[in-house]
Amino acid sequence: MKQFKIKTINAIAKEGIGLFDTRFLVDPSETDPEGIVVRSSKVELTQFPNLLAIARAGAGVNNIPVEEATEKGICVFNTPGANANAVVELVYTSLGIWLRNVEKSIEFCQGLTGMNDDEINREVEARKKKFKGEEMAGKTMAVFGLGKIGVGVANAGLHHGMRVFGFDPFPALDNIHHLSPEVTLARSRKEALAQADFISIHMPLNKNTHGYVTEKDFLEFVKPGAVLINYARGPIVDEDAVLAALASDKLRGHVSDFPSVKFLGHDQILVTPHLGASTSESEENCATMAVKELKNYLEFGNIVHSVNFPNIETIPTVDVHTRLTVINRDQPGMIAMISNILGDKHINIKNYTNKSNGTVGYNIIDCAGPVPVDVQEKIAEQEGVLRVRMIPLEIRGRQV
Numbered sequence: 349m350k351q352f353k354i355k356t357i358n359a360i361a362k363e364g365i366g367l368f369d370t371r372f373l374v375d376p377s378e379t380d381p382e383g384i385v386v387r388s389s390k391v392e393l394t395q396f397p398n399l400l401a402i403a404r405a406g407a408g409v410n411n412i413p414v415e416e417a418t419e420k421g422i423c424v425f426n427t428p429g430a431n432a433n434a435v436v437e438l439v440y441t442s443l444g445i446w447l448r449n450v451e452k453s454i455e456f457c458q459g460l461t462g463m464n465d466d467e468i469n470r471e472v473e474a475r476k477k478k479f480k481g482e483e484m485a486g487k488t489m490a491v492f493g494l495g496k497i498g499v500g501v502a503n504a505g506l507h508h509g510m511r512v513f514g515f516d517p518f519p520a521l522d523n524i525h526h527l528s529p530e531v532t533l534a535r536s537r538k539e540a541l542a543q544a545d546f547i548s549i550h551m552p553l554n555k556n557t558h559g560y561v562t563e564k565d566f567l568e569f570v571k572p573g574a575v576l577i578n579y580a581r582g583p584i585v586d587e588d589a590v591l592a593a594l595a596s597d598k599l600r601g602h603v604s605d606f607p608s609v610k611f612l613g614h615d616q617i618l619v620t621p622h623l624g625a626s627t628s629e630s631e632e633n634c635a636t637m638a639v640k641e642l643k644n645y646l647e648f649g650n651i652v653h654s655v656n657f658p659n660i661e662t663i664p665t666v667d668v669h670t671r672l673t674v675i676n677r678d679q680p681g682m683i684a685m686i687s688n689i690l691g692d693k694h695i696n697i698k699n700y701t702n703k704s705n706g707t708v709g710y711n712i713i714d715c716a717g718p719v720p721v722d723v724q725e726k727i728a729e730q731e732g733v734l735r736v737r738m739i740p741l742e743i744r745g746r747q748v
């Protein structure tokens with residue numbers, strides 16, 4: 349029986365790892381994995397020649413070289429929405445801490461150690477005015493990126509009594525269906541920023557969003573005295589531009605999940621240690637979703653929630669002997685080429701499913717009989733083919 353070798357990188361919740369059965373050998377020190385489950389650590393592909401898939405237990409895939417993975421025919425998955433609520437809750441927790449000076453007031457209370465109760469009470473009542481804060485209700489929030497997290501932050505803004513603007517140039521319909529109609533969809537950054545007291549960033553880090561929050565086209569439009577919140581990724585924010593905006597009172601504060609040399613110790617900046625997704629619930633959700641995606645791919649070649657391959661899923665019928673999957677560049681003639689090679693060898697195709705995402709085509713070909721290795725090799729050597737795989741259906745006890 350074929351066993352798949354799985355490498356885990358970072359601590360992956362046991363609820364997810366427990367879903368791997370005896371067909372999987374799971375080992376954090378595996379050196380030649382076919383599958384990887386990872387959280388935020390950087391993944392290098394050069395050392396793993398037999399790698400078939402990477403499941404990111406989380407949303408952002410900036411720690412994975414996705415383009416290189418595509419070229420090598422490695423499928424990359426993430427777990428959309430699985431940690432969204434954890435981030436939404438922390439955004440408002442941290443904003444509340446910043447607005448109400450909670451952090452400084454806790455420090456103050458710790459400093460009262462050694463006094464008696466009368467003295468403590470006197471100090472508390474005399475000094476608490478130093479920590480006077482302000483409320484969210486009645487203010488305006490602008491949310492940039494209306495994905496799983498941004499939609500949650502926008503809706504929760506309404507529940508906090510705020511007026512909410514949302515901005516996203518490429519929103520997914522499924523996410524927008526979950527957005528409250530009371531959230532105003534802004535048509536430009538300027539429109540979203542003009543009236544915002546709080547600005548929350550929820551887009552992926554990629555070459556288009558690196559340094560997105562900078563003076564030009566962003567901070568120049570901010571309402572003076574706004575608070576900027578970044579629970580997306582550090583490099584989306586240009587640190588020098590934010591420091592300049594704080595120095596000139598354009599921004600009043602910055603709340604970030606990404607500590608850095610320039611941000612630590614700054615009186616107007618509150619940082620948390622990349623904590624957005626760190627709850628038991630979120631870690632369990634992400635791990636179970638990631639492991640299910642990886643198993644479905646390794647065992648059946650099915651793709652659900654891939655960030656680089658088209659999503660496509662079929663169940664092999666009982667009369668299928670061998671499942672062949674072919675990953676190719678999206679170019680004309682690939683289906684005909686594959687069918688002809690199989691036809692020339694008199695291999696009967698029971699079911700052929702093909703899908704493209706505009707860059708990569710993915711074919712699931714269910715065959716009635718065995719597919720000799722030389723046929724697999726012949727398809728693999730055709731121009732435009734990135735990878736060919738024979739799925740060992742016998743691991744389900746259905747084949748000899």
Ligand SMILES: NC(=O)C1=CN([C@@H]2O[C@H](COP(=O)(O)OP(=O)(O)OC[C@H]3O[C@@H](n4cnc5c(N)ncnc54)[C@H](O)[C@@H]3O)[C@@H](O)[C@H]2O)C=CC1
Pocket residue numbers: 406407408409428429431432435492493494495496497498515516517518519520523550551552553556557579580581605622623624625626
């Ligand atoms: N602090 C933490 O622990 C966590 C951070 N994150 C970060 O949050 C990001 C968003 O997560 P999700 O909402 O789950 O992802 P998502 O994929 O559901 O949503 C991202 C949204 O950003 C939008 N977007 C892309 N470029 C944009 C631009 N230039 N301007 C405005 N919107 C833009 C997309 O159209 C999409 O709707 C992740 O990519 C990750 O980097 C996610 C989870 C935890």
Ligand SMILES: O=C(O)CCC(=O)C(=O)O
Pocket residue numbers: 387388405406407408409431622624625626
């Ligand atoms: O796994 C983590 O702790 C980080 C989560 C995250 O940043 C993400 O899902 O993009």
